Amino acid sequence: MHSVDLSEAEAFFRQHAAENPNAPDPEERFSEALVEFGRRGTFGHTTEELEFGARVAWRNANRCIGRLYWRSLIVRDRRSVRSAEGVAAECVEHLRVATNGGRIRPVLTLFAADQPGRPAPRLRNSQLIRYAGYQGMESVIGDPGQAEFTRWVESMGWSGKGTDFDVLPLAIETPEDGVRLFDIPGDAVLEVPLSHPEFPWFAELDLKWHAVPAISSMPLRIGGITYPTAPFNGWYMGTEIGSRNLVDADRYDRMTQVGRLLGLDVDNDRSLWKDRVLVEINRAVLHSFDEAGAKIADHHHESEMFMRFVEKEERAGREAHAEWSWVVPPLASTTSPVYHRYYDESAVLPGFLPGTGWTP
Amino acid sequence: MHSVDLSEAEAFFRQHAAENPNAPDPEERFSEALVEFGRRGTFGHTTEELEFGARVAWRNANRCIGRLYWRSLIVRDRRSVRSAEGVAAECVEHLRVATNGGRIRPVLTLFAADQPGRPAPRLRNSQLIRYAGYQGMESVIGDPGQAEFTRWVESMGWSGKGTDFDVLPLAIETPEDGVRLFDIPGDAVLEVPLSHPEFPWFAELDLKWHAVPAISSMPLRIGGITYPTAPFNGWYMGTEIGSRNLVDADRYDRMTQVGRLLGLDVDNDRSLWKDRVLVEINRAVLHSFDEAGAKIADHHHESEMFMRFVEKEERAGREAHAEWSWVVPPLASTTSPVYHRYYDESAVLPGFLPGTGWTP
Ligand code: HEM
Numbered sequence: 001m002h003s004v005d006l007s008e009a010e011a012f013f014r015q016h017a018a019e020n021p022n023a024p025d026p027e028e029r030f031s032e033a034l035v036e037f038g039r040r041g042t043f044g045h046t047t048e049e050l051e052f053g054a055r056v057a058w059r060n061a062n063r064c065i066g067r068l069y070w071r072s073l074i075v076r077d078r079r080s081v082r083s084a085e086g087v088a089a090e091c092v093e094h095l096r097v098a099t100n101g102g103r104i105r106p107v108l109t110l111f112a113a114d115q116p117g118r119p120a121p122r123l124r125n126s127q128l129i130r131y132a133g134y135q136g137m138e139s140v141i142g143d144p145g146q147a148e149f150t151r152w153v154e155s156m157g158w159s160g161k162g163t164d165f166d167v168l169p170l171a172i173e174t175p176e177d178g179v180r181l182f183d184i185p186g187d188a189v190l191e192v193p194l195s196h197p198e199f200p201w202f203a204e205l206d207l208k209w210h211a212v213p214a215i216s217s218m219p220l221r222i223g224g225i226t227y228p229t230a231p232f233n234g235w236y237m238g239t240e241i242g243s244r245n246l247v248d249a250d251r252y253d254r255m256t257q258v259g260r261l262l263g264l265d266v267d268n269d270r271s272l273w274k275d276r277v278l279v280e281i282n283r284a285v286l287h288s289f290d291e292a293g294a295k296i297a298d299h300h301h302e303s304e305m306f307m308r309f310v311e312k313e314e315r316a317g318r319e320a321h322a323e324w325s326w327v328v329p330p331l332a333s334t335t336s337p338v339y340h341r342y343y344d345e346s347a348v349l350p351g352f353l354p355g356t357g358w359t360p
Numbered sequence: 361m362h363s364v365d366l367s368e369a370e371a372f373f374r375q376h377a378a379e380n381p382n383a384p385d386p387e388e389r390f391s392e393a394l395v396e397f398g399r400r401g402t403f404g405h406t407t408e409e410l411e412f413g414a415r416v417a418w419r420n421a422n423r424c425i426g427r428l429y430w431r432s433l434i435v436r437d438r439r440s441v442r443s444a445e446g447v448a449a450e451c452v453e454h455l456r457v458a459t460n461g462g463r464i465r466p467v468l469t470l471f472a473a474d475q476p477g478r479p480a481p482r483l484r485n486s487q488l489i490r491y492a493g494y495q496g497m498e499s500v501i502g503d504p505g506q507a508e509f510t511r512w513v514e515s516m517g518w519s520g521k522g523t524d525f526d527v528l529p530l531a532i533e534t535p536e537d538g539v540r541l542f543d544i545p546g547d548a549v550l551e552v553p554l555s556h557p558e559f560p561w562f563a564e565l566d567l568k569w570h571a572v573p574a575i576s577s578m579p580l581r582i583g584g585i586t587y588p589t590a591p592f593n594g595w596y597m598g599t600e601i602g603s604r605n606l607v608d609a610d611r612y613d614r615m616t617q618v619g620r621l622l623g624l625d626v627d628n629d630r631s632l633w634k635d636r637v638l639v640e641i642n643r644a645v646l647h648s649f650d651e652a653g654a655k656i657a658d659h660h661h662e663s664e665m666f667m668r669f670v671e672k673e674e675r676a677g678r679e680a681h682a683e684w685s686w687v688v689p690p691l692a693s694t695t696s697p698v699y700h701r702y703y704d705e706s707a708v709l710p711g712f713l714p715g716t717g718w719t720p
């Protein structure tokens with residue numbers, strides 16, 4: 001549980017006023033919040049404050065390479081939605097607003113904060129869209145990263161089709177109902193079948209990926225208050241799918257299969273077959289999203305946009321903090337301008353807090 | 361100037377004794393050093409202490425992925441060599457011992473520490489072997505990273521052949537003679553012409569690289585004393601040449617040339633042509649060194665060896681510190697086990713100190 005912090009609140013009101021000519025006077029605004037806090041042990045932000053706070057939280061996301069676009073974040077204030085059905089419906093609506101027929105928009109949906117004696121609803125999924133992982137005797141069908149979560153929702157009665165790409169249900173916990181599961185309607189999930197610009201056999205691997213990455217496990221801290229349920233999405237950067245989800249040994253692990261089909265010497269790491277496979281899978285990802293009209297960034301372009309963000313922040317009299325190991329793309333790292341400098345790695349608020357990790 | 365630190369000396373004598381059954385009693389050894397310090401304002405290490413200290417400095421090199429082999433370091437104690445000619449001759453001998461006909465051995469040559477009123481000799485080169493860079497009107501012939509140093513040695517009368525790969529002279533500074541230059545005999549420099557296992561045109565690019573990377577700009581701090589001149593070498597990891605020296609925009613910058621010869625779409629970063637070029641240049645580097653019988657590590661193997669080092673250190677009751685951004689290979693980073701964890705990044709002594717950077 002994250003407690004209310006009044007000095008953080010005061011600093012936030014000042015920042016809000018400093019960056020927004022139309023914001024209320026921070027001293028007055030803080031007095032108002034103090035009165036409210038005295039009365040009921042917490043206080044409420046205005047929708048305008050939350051919109052600003054959520055955007056700045058993105059601007060402060062040290063692990064995010066995509067921050068140039070922080071002002072464009074669409075913030076959906078849904079603090080009044082408290083029922084499990086309501087939260088589920090708003091998550092689905094989030095996906096529709098974000099997907100936008102492939103022209104993906106950055107969106108954040110903000111649900112209520114905990115209040116004294118009244119816990120707020122929580123999403124138990126790590127992302128709104130993830131594929132189930134079914135643990136078999138020797139191997140996993142689907143996403144091994146979701147095997148534990150899958151077993152858990154199965155224990156509550158969910159059952160998937162058993163394919164490699166079954167979208168998991170939303171698991172929403174409320175004080176009234178405990179955990180309830182909700183399937184996401186198929187038409188709210190844009191998916192992209194993967195093919196390669198040169199190798200026809202690639203399509204026969206029957207790989208696909210969903211177009212919207214929407215993290216739902218990170219609490220959002222704004223102006224002294226923690227919002228535990230605040231799913232947000234951008235668009236993908238290709239390497240997330242092509243260098244991690246499809247190839248990590250504890251994820252879909254398709255490296256060797258693709259290496260063999262490429263005719264590479266997969267028994268000899270020194271042949272750099274892995275390095276070659278990564279290039280081809282990443283090409284397939286970018287190519288397929290482009291063909292499908294689903295927005296996706298490549299790491300070269302996004303690196304340039306990030307450097308522009310860093311410069312813009314400097315011109316605004318701020319310093320862009322960043323975690324080097326997260327913002328440097330994992331493919332052709334040295335060709336990215338992001339590689340060739342260091343950053344202040346310290347965390348700043350408003351910001352997204354580390355998720356607690358999944359436990360049943 | 362780095363001053364003598366007696367508490368560091370004491371800690372080092374203890375560590376030496378703790379890790380070496382035959383080392384002298386640390387209390388006695390420290391008393392002895394104290395007496396010597398009282399008499400002449402500094403004290404001397406034994407050759408055996410320096411051998412241990414230099415090896416531990418390597419073990420503590422947080423940016424080095426190659427540390428599994430730290431015990432094998434050959435330490436050449438040359439503190440008595442004080443003339444410029446003597447230092448030059450020992451550097452050449454270092455290269456011969458290290459090169460070993462291609463079966464490269466890790467070697468460190470240790471020259472004197474500064475003493476009160478008596479500065480020690482210094483090497484002004486960043487590495488024992490580097491190629492000159494000649495700044496022309498619009499471009500550089502050779503290594504742009506060495507253009508400033510090249511101009512400096514030219515101002516002292518050196519002149520190179522004007523090729524892309526002219527080995528720079530050693531620039532040695534002594535209190536007696538100031539800076540003097542010494543050419544390195546050609547037969548002390550093993551070089552590898554680069555070719556590609558599949559593409560014959562690659563050899564026609566006339567690229568090559570030297571086989572021994574020998575850093576000569578990092579002072580070595582052991583047991584409270586700084587040794588300003590302590591060149592050391594390992595063997596190369598391929599990416600140092602294939603992902604940096606030959607391709608960085610401020611080094612040989614051959615990315616576009618190779619991309620065109622590969623027939624790739626070099627005007628479109630999203631085609632991932634740069635990612636592909638890196639794979640092929642790195643393949644050429646490993647292939648060529650193998651053909652030439654010159655030892656070189658690939659990043660996959662060296663990553664495994666590094667993880668073994670980390671485990672071994674843990675078993676020895678120590679924790680291996682490391683700088684993530686340096687030890688994670690820049691090619692196919694996510695396939696390296698080194699990528700998937702964090703490290704304590706703090707510096708430990710004995711250790712190599714950051715060089716001062718080159719100034720004329
Ligand atoms: C608009 C396009 C966006 C792109 C291309 C982008 C790109 C990325 C990438 C590549 C990562 C690293 C992910 C990983 O390696 O697991 C990341 C992390 C992150 N991004 Fe973004 N992002 C975008 C939008 C957003 C938005 C809208 C927000 C919040 C409002 C955001 C907040 C974050 C945070 C908090 C992390 C760290 C996640 C963690 O710790 O697991 N990003 N982003």
Ligand code: HEM
Nearest residue numbers: 418421423424425426466467592593594595596597657712
């Ligand atoms: C035996 C084979 C070795 C391999 C494969 C190896 C590999 C590497 C690599 C890849 C780097 C990063 C270089 C860069 O990105 O610029 C590095 C850095 C470093 N290594 Fe090693 N190394 C070896 C031997 C040694 C030895 C013998 C020493 C010292 C006795 C040493 C000390 C260091 C230090 C101090 C750095 C940091 C250099 C800097 O800050 O610029 N290494 N090593």
